[in-house]
Amino acid sequence: MNLKNICIIVTSFLIFCGCKELEVEYDGLLMTGALSDEMVKFAIDNQDTYSVSVSSTMCVANDVKINLDVDVTALKDYNLKYGTQYEMAPDGAYEIDGQEVVIPAGAAVSSSVLVSIIDKSKLIEGVSYVIPISIKSVDSGVDVIEAGRTIYLKLSRTLLFSAPYVGTTETSYTFSLDESDIVTDIRQYTWEVKFKAENFKRNSNGEPIKIGGVYNNMLRFGESGNETNILEVYAGTENKMIATTEFAVNTWYLLSVVNDGKTLTLYVNGVKDNSMSVTPYDYQFDGITIGQPMSGYQSKQLFHGWLGGMRYWNRALSAREINANLCGVNPNADGLLACYRMDEGEGKIFYDSTPNQRHLKYPNYINVSWSAVTNECVE
Numbered sequence: 001m002n003l004k005n006i007c008i009i010v011t012s013f014l015i016f017c018g019c020k021e022l023e024v025e026y027d028g029l030l031m032t033g034a035l036s037d038e039m040v041k042f043a044i045d046n047q048d049t050y051s052v053s054v055s056s057t058m059c060v061a062n063d064v065k066i067n068l069d070v071d072v073t074a075l076k077d078y079n080l081k082y083g084t085q086y087e088m089a090p091d092g093a094y095e096i097d098g099q100e101v102v103i104p105a106g107a108a109v110s111s112s113v114l115v116s117i118i119d120k121s122k123l124i125e126g127v128s129y130v131i132p133i134s135i136k137s138v139d140s141g142v143d144v145i146e147a148g149r150t151i152y153l154k155l156s157r158t159l160l161f162s163a164p165y166v167g168t169t170e171t172s173y174t175f176s177l178d179e180s181d182i183v184t185d186i187r188q189y190t191w192e193v194k195f196k197a198e199n200f201k202r203n204s205n206g207e208p209i210k211i212g213g214v215y216n217n218m219l220r221f222g223e224s225g226n227e228t229n230i231l232e233v234y235a236g237t238e239n240k241m242i243a244t245t246e247f248a249v250n251t252w253y254l255l256s257v258v259n260d261g262k263t264l265t266l267y268v269n270g271v272k273d274n275s276m277s278v279t280p281y282d283y284q285f286d287g288i289t290i291g292q293p294m295s296g297y298q299s300k301q302l303f304h305g306w307l308g309g310m311r312y313w314n315r316a317l318s319a320r321e322i323n324a325n326l327c328g329v330n331p332n333a334d335g336l337l338a339c340y341r342m343d344e345g346e347g348k349i350f351y352d353s354t355p356n357q358r359h360l361k362y363p364n365y366i367n368v369s370w371s372a373v374t375n376e377c378v379e
Helices: 003-018 072-082 319-324
Strands: 029-031 039-043 049-052 054-056 064-070 094-096 100-103 113-117 129-138 150-156 158-165 173-176 183-186 189-197 209-214 217-221 231-234 240-242 252-259 263-268 271-277 283-285 287-290 305-313 336-340 369-378
Touching: 029 129, 049 150, 054 064, 054 100, 072 129, 072 150, 189 209, 209 305, 217 252, 231 263, 240 271, 287 305
Parallel strands: 039 150
Antiparallel strands: 029 054, 049 113, 064 100, 064 129, 094 113, 129 150, 158 305, 158 369, 173 287, 183 283, 189 252, 189 305, 209 217, 209 287, 217 231, 231 240, 252 263, 263 271, 305 336
């Protein structure tokens, strides 16, 4: 078998794999890997460079020179299309060692350029950064496949935060918002909670373990006879859903509860866990509850663990938006009513990072334990 036949077979296999999500109806050029997933993870904890190249759907007869460039407009279009809020990596945080790549005659993959991270101090924690690289021009008559023109390098870091331990009766508390801060007539919402359990032991025979709640919503383990590591999402008397995930101790989870007015959906770490049809209801955002502060139940329904943040939106986020915000969110994001990172490390106040400034403050008589446990998140 000669080189040309081998090249055609390998290239056809690669394009066929990409066609699971996007059919290629004609030959042309595209960023390598862009058809299978245009948003790729660039892990910068242990590596500072990422190799970028261009592929052809067929072996080229002559050398093909291709010019690449950082494409700010492409990222803006991506955010608009998918409702995400990725930000451009700031100038001075990265560099690219060239703009021109070449596919040699008889080949289907070009030479590479290296994208390098040169100053991580310019990257703000909690902001999702992307470097979009696009095919800008080609020196031959070879077409560019538009769906694969751009590849988006999402910078992935391990972020470390402190976290409050809420496994005490006194930290079970309802934070009520001032009347001027209350938002009513909410038909759709997304409520997100990050937690880590020390254990899932019942505190009283038959009683559930309650993480917390917002208006007519609760998250609790071991309800209705279920095992204590099985979560129930409560969104009203007729809207109760059991998660399929078996939660483990000493593991961080981000729960995203999405209610679009017709369907209640639970995501665990960005992955859909379960969903159910729900009865429409007018919700409101009037505060947040940690644990079960109702008299006589503080110790009975105590959650032994840590909280790593809460967020509340007055709209239903898409799965793509949830995955984009696993480690942080733009405080100015559309529909974000409150964002509590709960990483203060000291004190009695959970600060709202949005412009709304709906801060939560424990009374002076309550002590908050900021444990040495680390709230770790890999973007």
